[in-house]
Amino acid sequence: MSASPLLPLARRFWIALPAAGLIALAGCQTTPNTGANAVQNAPTTSTTAPAAAPLAPVTSVEGISEYVLPNGLRVLLAPDSSKPTTTVNMTYQVGSRHENYGETGMAHLLEHMLFKGTPTHRNALAEFARRGLRANGSTWTDRTNYFASFSANPDNLDWYLRWQADAMVNSLIQRSDLDSEMTVVRNEMESGENSPFRILMEKMLSTSFQWHNYGKTTIGARADVENVDTDRLRAFYKQYYQPDNAVLIVSGAFDVKATLATIQDAFASIPKPTRKLPNLYTLDPAQDGERSVTLRRSGGAPLVATMYHVPAAGSPDYTAIDLAAIVLGDTPSGRLHKALVDAQLAAGTFGYTFDMHDPGVVMFGAQLPPGADREKATAVLLKTLESLKTQPITAEELERARIKWLQSWELTYANAEKLGVALSESIAAGDWRLFFLARDRVRDAKLEDVQRVAQSYLVESNRTLGSYVPTEQPLRSPAPQTVDVAPMVxxxxxNPNFVEAEAFDPSPANLDASTTRKTIALPGNGTLQLALLPKPTRGSRVSAQLLMQFGNVETLRGKRDIADAAADLITRGTPTLSRQQIDDRFDKLNAQVRIGGSGTNVTASISTTRENLAPTLALVVELLRTANFPADQVEEYRRSMLTSLEQSLQQPDAIASRALARHGNPYPADDLRYAPSFQDDLNAIRGLKREDIVRFHQQFYGASLLRVSAVGDFDPAQVEGALTNSLAGWKAAPAYTRVPNPFTPVTPTKLEQETPDKANAFYIARMPLAVQDTSADYPALMLANFMLGLSEHSRLWNRVREKDGLSYNIRSMLRASSFEPSASWSMYAIYAPQNRAKLDAAIREELDRLTAEGFSEQEVKDGVEALLNYRRLSRAQDGGVAAGWIDLLEAERTYGFTGEVDRKLQSLTAADVNAAFRKYFDTTKFTSSYAGDFAGAAKKQ
Structure with missing residues (x-):
C-alpha cells in the first residue's frame, strides 16, 4: 500500500540518492463503495467458467501474452515456472494526473479505501495476511496498482482474482471508513515531512510545472484530503475503476488455461461502461527561463539540485535522456561524482529520470557535507550538466551506461514479482510493450542521438534552480509533444529466441536433495564450505553468497570501526584496478555485487548469469585479497559516513533505536558488541586512518574459513574450480571463533528524546528473552509474534492502525539466536507526537486483552496457514535461499531444520500458543524508547 509519492518504481537502480533522501513509498490503505449498483454488479463466485469461447491472445512478446475481455479488461499473462511463486498486479490507468481542482490526493485516497472492503470482503488486508499473501498497492502520477505475491497456490490465486473483480465495482467507500482512515493518511503525510530531500523535490516539481498536474504531489493537498466529499470520491471511483481502464497482470507459476477461465468467470459479468473517459490534453509550454526554489527547515544535510523538462517516457528521445542521466549521475563513473565528490565539494551525487505518460523531468543533485560551499557546489553542478556542447558524451561513457541499464532490465525481467510491477509503469507510460521497446532502444541507441537530445534539454532556460534572467537570444528547449505509442508497438x-524456464520444487526436502554440500581443504591455508544448488531460472540468472570469517572477540578488540570500513571499501581499488575499473568489470560480467561486513564477518552478495558466475566469484576473491584502500576513497568514505551520521542525529527512528540499543548494553567501548553513541561514531570516523585499515586487512583477511552458496543456473564444477584456483596460495587468516551474544537481563525503563520540528515520532520497545531457535517453545512464540504484530491481520495492526488510525506502520518482531539461548521481542510504531498517549493506551489495552483472553483456535489456525505460506514464499526466492544456506552451514544445519519448524507450526493449538505467550511475554520487562517533537506538540494543544 503506497502513495508512490515522488519517485517512480522504474529503472532507477544505478543512481545514488542522498542518504536522507531515499524515498520509501508512502503507505496506503483502502475501503469499499456502496453505489446504487454495488450488489447487482458483484462478480459471480461460481468456480465454473461461463460457456463462452476461451480467450485467445491478441499479441505475445517474449513469454507475455495479452488477452482482452469483451468489457475492455486487458489481461497480461507472464508464466514462469522456474520459481513456485505467483504475482498478480491490477493496474488502473488513473493517478494524480487525472485529478481536478479540489480532488488532489483522491487517487491515492481511493487506494487506501479499496482495502477497507466490499459487502462480501469487509477487511481485505486481514484476508491477505490470513492467506499469507504479500500484498500492497501504490499510487503514482499516471496509474494506481494493487499487487500480491504468494507461494503458487491455485486457491489463493482464484480468491485474489475474485477479490480484485469484487473491488473493481463493489468497494464501499463509506464515510465512517474515511474518518477512521484519515489519521493514517495524515500519519503518512507527516512521515514524508521528515525528509528534507523529499520535500525539496516536491517543491521543485511544483515550481517546474506551471499547468500540468505533475506539479502536484500524489498524496495531495492536506485540505483536499481532509475535506474530501464522499459522493465525489465515489464518482471518481466509478469513473476510473472500470474494466476498460484496467490491465490485469499475472506472472510467475500458474496454470494458464485455468487462470484464464477464472478471469473470464470473475470479470466477464462486469458490464462495459457507457461513460467516456475525459481526454486530458494539458501540456506545459517550453520553459522560458530558469526558476528557483529554496527550502529552509531544521535538520538534515545541505542539498543542491536541478530539474529539466524532458520528453514523455514513450518517446524515443526519452531513451537518450535516460542514458545521459546515468552518464552524468552514476557513482563513481558519473561526471557529477567526479566533479563534486572527487573534488570534495559534495558527499554524494545523484541523477534520475521520471518516466511519465506526458513530458516529465530529469533531476540531478548533490548532497553536501556540513559547512560546504553551497554556491560553489551549485556552480560546478550546473557547469557539468550544461557543458555537453563543449564536452560531449564519449562512446565509452555511453557503453558503460548502456551496460548498467540493460543489467537492471534483465534483473527485473528475470524476476516474476518485479516484472509484474514494472509492466505497470510501462502501461502507465502508454503500453506494456514499452517495457521491451525501451530495452531495444537502449541496445540500439546511437552516440549522436544521445548527445543531441541531452544537449537540447539540459540548458539554462529549461532548468528549475535559478531566477529569471532576461536574455536577448534565449536558448529554448524543444516544445513538449504527446507521443502516440500504438503504432510503435x-x-x-x-526476442524470437525467448525460452521458458522449467519448474522447481522449493520444499525443504527438495532444497536439501538438490544441493551439493561439501567441505574442501585449501592447500595450507584453510577451509572452503560449499552449498551449490543448480536449477533452471528465467534469464539464466544465479544468486550467490560468500562469507569470510576471521578472528574473535579478543583479537578484534578496539577494531570495530576499522573492520567496518575495511569491508565497505573492498571495491574501491586494488594495485591494478581503480574503483571505476572494478565497477566496469562487474558491469561487463552482468553482475550486481554488494560487499560489506562488520567485526569478524565479510559478506559478498552476488546476482549474475550462468556464464559469469565463475569469473565474478574469482573477481570478488581478487578484491578481498588485494584491496589497497586508496587514500582518496578513504577520504570520500569518511565524508559520506559523517554526512549520514549528521542526518541520523535529526531522525526520530534512528535516535529512538540507538537509545534503546545503548540501554543496558554491558560491554566496554572497545568490544565488538558495544553499542556506540552518535558521538562515539562521529569521533571514530573522524579519526579513521588509511594505514590502520591497510594494517587490519593485512592481519585479518585470509582464507582460513570461507563459505559459499549459489542457487540458480550455473555449472557447479566451474564454480568450484574458480574458487579453489583464486584462493590458492592466499595466507591463512587468524582463526575464527564466533562472538558470543549471551542473554543479558536489562532493567526496564522509559527513554525519551526530543526531535524538534519533526512531524513524525517513533516508538520502539524491546524485552530480552532466554530463548534459542531450538527451544521447545520457539515455534509457538514465532506464531504468537506473527499474530501479535507481524502481519496486516495482527492484533496490534487491527487495533492501532485499522481501528484507531494512529499509525501508518506498527509491527512486532521476535529474533532468536541459533547458537545460544538469547532472543529479543520488540515492537515499534510511527505516529504523530501529539498522539503519543493514545498510542500507549491502545497498545497497553490490546496487550492486556491478549494476555487475559489469549488467541482463539480459529485465529491460530488462520495464523499457521498464513505464516507457512510466507515461509514457502521465502524459500522460493533464489537470493534468499542462497543467504539461507550460508546461515545453515554456519549453524551446521540443512533446510530440513526449517521443514521441521514447519511441521511443529502445523501441530500448534491455541492452548500451546497461549501458554508460551503468557510464559514469556511480560509488558513490565519492556524498555520503551520514544523520539519526537513532544514539546512542540504540547504547545499546539
Missing amino acids: QDYRG
Whole structure:
C-alpha cells in the first residue's frame, strides 16, 4: 500500500540518492463503495467458467501474452515456472494526473479505501495476511496498482482474482471508513515531512510545472484530503475503476488455461461502461527561463539540485535522456561524482529520470557535507550538466551506461514479482510493450542521438534552480509533444529466441536433495564450505553468497570501526584496478555485487548469469585479497559516513533505536558488541586512518574459513574450480571463533528524546528473552509474534492502525539466536507526537486483552496457514535461499531444520500458543524508547 509519492518504481537502480533522501513509498490503505449498483454488479463466485469461447491472445512478446475481455479488461499473462511463486498486479490507468481542482490526493485516497472492503470482503488486508499473501498497492502520477505475491497456490490465486473483480465495482467507500482512515493518511503525510530531500523535490516539481498536474504531489493537498466529499470520491471511483481502464497482470507459476477461465468467470459479468473517459490534453509550454526554489527547515544535510523538462517516457528521445542521466549521475563513473565528490565539494551525487505518460523531468543533485560551499557546489553542478556542447558524451561513457541499464532490465525481467510491477509503469507510460521497446532502444541507441537530445534539454532556460534572467537570444528547449505509442508497438514481437524456464520444487526436502554440500581443504591455508544448488531460472540468472570469517572477540578488540570500513571499501581499488575499473568489470560480467561486513564477518552478495558466475566469484576473491584502500576513497568514505551520521542525529527512528540499543548494553567501548553513541561514531570516523585499515586487512583477511552458496543456473564444477584456483596460495587468516551474544537481563525503563520540528515520532520497545531457535517453545512464540504484530491481520495492526488510525506502520518482531539461548521481542510504531498517549493506551489495552483472553483456535489456525505460506514464499526466492544456506552451514544445519519448524507450526493449538505467550511475554520487562517533537506538540494543544 503506497502513495508512490515522488519517485517512480522504474529503472532507477544505478543512481545514488542522498542518504536522507531515499524515498520509501508512502503507505496506503483502502475501503469499499456502496453505489446504487454495488450488489447487482458483484462478480459471480461460481468456480465454473461461463460457456463462452476461451480467450485467445491478441499479441505475445517474449513469454507475455495479452488477452482482452469483451468489457475492455486487458489481461497480461507472464508464466514462469522456474520459481513456485505467483504475482498478480491490477493496474488502473488513473493517478494524480487525472485529478481536478479540489480532488488532489483522491487517487491515492481511493487506494487506501479499496482495502477497507466490499459487502462480501469487509477487511481485505486481514484476508491477505490470513492467506499469507504479500500484498500492497501504490499510487503514482499516471496509474494506481494493487499487487500480491504468494507461494503458487491455485486457491489463493482464484480468491485474489475474485477479490480484485469484487473491488473493481463493489468497494464501499463509506464515510465512517474515511474518518477512521484519515489519521493514517495524515500519519503518512507527516512521515514524508521528515525528509528534507523529499520535500525539496516536491517543491521543485511544483515550481517546474506551471499547468500540468505533475506539479502536484500524489498524496495531495492536506485540505483536499481532509475535506474530501464522499459522493465525489465515489464518482471518481466509478469513473476510473472500470474494466476498460484496467490491465490485469499475472506472472510467475500458474496454470494458464485455468487462470484464464477464472478471469473470464470473475470479470466477464462486469458490464462495459457507457461513460467516456475525459481526454486530458494539458501540456506545459517550453520553459522560458530558469526558476528557483529554496527550502529552509531544521535538520538534515545541505542539498543542491536541478530539474529539466524532458520528453514523455514513450518517446524515443526519452531513451537518450535516460542514458545521459546515468552518464552524468552514476557513482563513481558519473561526471557529477567526479566533479563534486572527487573534488570534495559534495558527499554524494545523484541523477534520475521520471518516466511519465506526458513530458516529465530529469533531476540531478548533490548532497553536501556540513559547512560546504553551497554556491560553489551549485556552480560546478550546473557547469557539468550544461557543458555537453563543449564536452560531449564519449562512446565509452555511453557503453558503460548502456551496460548498467540493460543489467537492471534483465534483473527485473528475470524476476516474476518485479516484472509484474514494472509492466505497470510501462502501461502507465502508454503500453506494456514499452517495457521491451525501451530495452531495444537502449541496445540500439546511437552516440549522436544521445548527445543531441541531452544537449537540447539540459540548458539554462529549461532548468528549475535559478531566477529569471532576461536574455536577448534565449536558448529554448524543444516544445513538449504527446507521443502516440500504438503504432510503435503494433507489430512488435520482441526476442524470437525467448525460452521458458522449467519448474522447481522449493520444499525443504527438495532444497536439501538438490544441493551439493561439501567441505574442501585449501592447500595450507584453510577451509572452503560449499552449498551449490543448480536449477533452471528465467534469464539464466544465479544468486550467490560468500562469507569470510576471521578472528574473535579478543583479537578484534578496539577494531570495530576499522573492520567496518575495511569491508565497505573492498571495491574501491586494488594495485591494478581503480574503483571505476572494478565497477566496469562487474558491469561487463552482468553482475550486481554488494560487499560489506562488520567485526569478524565479510559478506559478498552476488546476482549474475550462468556464464559469469565463475569469473565474478574469482573477481570478488581478487578484491578481498588485494584491496589497497586508496587514500582518496578513504577520504570520500569518511565524508559520506559523517554526512549520514549528521542526518541520523535529526531522525526520530534512528535516535529512538540507538537509545534503546545503548540501554543496558554491558560491554566496554572497545568490544565488538558495544553499542556506540552518535558521538562515539562521529569521533571514530573522524579519526579513521588509511594505514590502520591497510594494517587490519593485512592481519585479518585470509582464507582460513570461507563459505559459499549459489542457487540458480550455473555449472557447479566451474564454480568450484574458480574458487579453489583464486584462493590458492592466499595466507591463512587468524582463526575464527564466533562472538558470543549471551542473554543479558536489562532493567526496564522509559527513554525519551526530543526531535524538534519533526512531524513524525517513533516508538520502539524491546524485552530480552532466554530463548534459542531450538527451544521447545520457539515455534509457538514465532506464531504468537506473527499474530501479535507481524502481519496486516495482527492484533496490534487491527487495533492501532485499522481501528484507531494512529499509525501508518506498527509491527512486532521476535529474533532468536541459533547458537545460544538469547532472543529479543520488540515492537515499534510511527505516529504523530501529539498522539503519543493514545498510542500507549491502545497498545497497553490490546496487550492486556491478549494476555487475559489469549488467541482463539480459529485465529491460530488462520495464523499457521498464513505464516507457512510466507515461509514457502521465502524459500522460493533464489537470493534468499542462497543467504539461507550460508546461515545453515554456519549453524551446521540443512533446510530440513526449517521443514521441521514447519511441521511443529502445523501441530500448534491455541492452548500451546497461549501458554508460551503468557510464559514469556511480560509488558513490565519492556524498555520503551520514544523520539519526537513532544514539546512542540504540547504547545499546539
